[in-house]
Amino acid sequence: MEMKPVERGYYSLVRYRSDPARGEGRNIAVVLVDAEGQFGGVRMASATALSQNAHQRGFLDTMLRGFKAQFEGSSKPDLSRLKELSDQFDRSIQITEPLPTAVPDPEQTLEALYKAFVARAGGGGAEMTKADIADKVQAVYLKRGFVVRRSYYVKDVNFDLVVDRPEGGRLACEVLSFVTRAKTERGWLPVERDAGHFLYALQRVEMQGQGMAVVQPPVGDSPEQAQASFARISRWFDDADVPVHTPEELVSEQLPLLA
Amino acid sequence: MRSVGSAYPLAVPIDQDSIAKLDAKGYRPLLAHTPGRESSASYGKPRTFVCDDGKKYWLKNGAQSGLAAELIGGRLAKTVGAGPGAQIIVVPTAALPTDGSAADLEGLAVVGLENEANTVNRTQLEGMAPDKFDRNLIDAGSRALSVAFQTWIACGDGPQFLVNTNTGAVRSIDFGDCLPKVLPAGPPDLRVAPIPGVSNTLGADAQSVEAAVRKIEAVTDQQILAAVAQVPDDPGWDAAIDRRLAIANWLVERRSKVREVMKSWK
Numbered sequence: 001m002e003m004k005p006v007e008r009g010y011y012s013l014v015r016y017r018s019d020p021a022r023g024e025g026r027n028i029a030v031v032l033v034d035a036e037g038q039f040g041g042v043r044m045a046s047a048t049a050l051s052q053n054a055h056q057r058g059f060l061d062t063m064l065r066g067f068k069a070q071f072e073g074s075s076k077p078d079l080s081r082l083k084e085l086s087d088q089f090d091r092s093i094q095i096t097e098p099l100p101t102a103v104p105d106p107e108q109t110l111e112a113l114y115k116a117f118v119a120r121a122g123g124g125g126a127e128m129t130k131a132d133i134a135d136k137v138q139a140v141y142l143k144r145g146f147v148v149r150r151s152y153y154v155k156d157v158n159f160d161l162v163v164d165r166p167e168g169g170r171l172a173c174e175v176l177s178f179v180t181r182a183k184t185e186r187g188w189l190p191v192e193r194d195a196g197h198f199l200y201a202l203q204r205v206e207m208q209g210q211g212m213a214v215v216q217p218p219v220g221d222s223p224e225q226a227q228a229s230f231a232r233i234s235r236w237f238d239d240a241d242v243p244v245h246t247p248e249e250l251v252s253e254q255l256p257l258l259a
Numbered sequence: 260m261r262s263v264g265s266a267y268p269l270a271v272p273i274d275q276d277s278i279a280k281l282d283a284k285g286y287r288p289l290l291a292h293t294p295g296r297e298s299s300a301s302y303g304k305p306r307t308f309v310c311d312d313g314k315k316y317w318l319k320n321g322a323q324s325g326l327a328a329e330l331i332g333g334r335l336a337k338t339v340g341a342g343p344g345a346q347i348i349v350v351p352t353a354a355l356p357t358d359g360s361a362a363d364l365e366g367l368a369v370v371g372l373e374n375e376a377n378t379v380n381r382t383q384l385e386g387m388a389p390d391k392f393d394r395n396l397i398d399a400g401s402r403a404l405s406v407a408f409q410t411w412i413a414c415g416d417g418p419q420f421l422v423n424t425n426t427g428a429v430r431s432i433d434f435g436d437c438l439p440k441v442l443p444a445g446p447p448d449l450r451v452a453p454i455p456g457v458s459n460t461l462g463a464d465a466q467s468v469e470a471a472v473r474k475i476e477a478v479t480d481q482q483i484l485a486a487v488a489q490v491p492d493d494p495g496w497d498a499a500i501d502r503r504l505a506i507a508n509w510l511v512e513r514r515s516k517v518r519e520v521m522k523s524w525k
Contacts, residue, residue, distance in 0.1 A: 005351075006290070006351035006352070006353045006354070007353060008352075008353035009353075011293065099293060100293065100353070100354075100356070100357055101292045101293035101309075101353070101354065102290065102291065102292045102293070102351045102352075102353035102354035103292075103353065104290055104311065104351075108311055109292055109311070111313060112292055112309055112310065112311050112312065112313040113292065113293070113309060113313075114313070115312075115313025115314070116309040116313050116314065116315055117309075119313075
């Protein structure tokens, strides 16, 4: 099987130990570099997942954001720098020894490593909020050179995202998450209302056939109510011929350009 | 993901044309990113790799009945809910450990069985003290499903399983010696994998058996076709279309015979 050449990069995990003496810790971020400092980045757990203690949370968030900022210039930290950091940080904050990884695409690799080592390990939580999903959709389409507008009004109705496509006209996109916990007595009703509003809005501005939904389905331990609500909105989208994709499909598959 | 509860047609032609039509769509492998631990407890010495969907997979580059059997078994296990899914995975040079181990995976399409957290295999379970995991928590329903599934696809003499120590679920894994190269005729043989410290009849109650058998019988011809199609035909896969067609027909035929065999589980 022929394969396109894939770059090699190196990753470290940022671990936080609230009590260094006990040695227990959890992964709160992943750092990706290459040998020459050409690409790389940091993917960190959401601020709320860093620590239950507000003071610690603030400290960790500031530290990680500062670290992330080092990757924003043209000269990024390289493997040597990551090794130095790994040697220096060995108390409450640990940076693990860099390990090799294939990097077909830095953003995708960071996401994969984050999911594997931070989110699934409980550091970042597996929760993908509506905003997380919208970020992902926006990044995918921007990378393809499309104009993407967030929270955008078409005539008098608002869509989560609107993508300008060279063919097929605008694509209106709704993002929904059934993984984040329902924090109110209304449970998943707001999500259903969002879905209903989206379907109404497509009709209202005559964009039937130009809509797409990206939905984070409930996970195995989601409450039954989430599963039922997810099934309900899936039926609505199906009846309205609105394609539905998961956020995972956005990253690992080529998201169809057409709805 | 398209919709929830969309029903497949109950019966579709199972012939070379149907498989070839699906094959023509090609397959889309995952890409391995970074290596993890190795296991010596299984044929082919699988090793975990994080792949581009952010999941860990146990990669195997060899299976007694061919890698196609491993993949088809994994796909069907996921379909019925008996075990983790299987994927086709390509391993680029950059993903290999720098110590030269796993070099045999370089550039190849191999099978990856999704890793499941909080699970232990037979050996680990044997070594686990009762106060660490209460065997009474092992779930009869999933044990029955595992037995029904491994019976259906004719797992070898030592069917493999995992036990989830959080939920007690029994999960079928390791399908490299299922779907043998010479597909056995006649009714399926019951395959009950002994679980250390657990009765051999856990799951043999009528309710658990009925629920498990229903899940096997609910697998549609379309799902069986999808499981045998879009498979690499590289060396070691044993994935010639006539073998895959034979497997599909054999699975369809045995699907309705699992019920009777499961009744003999006492």
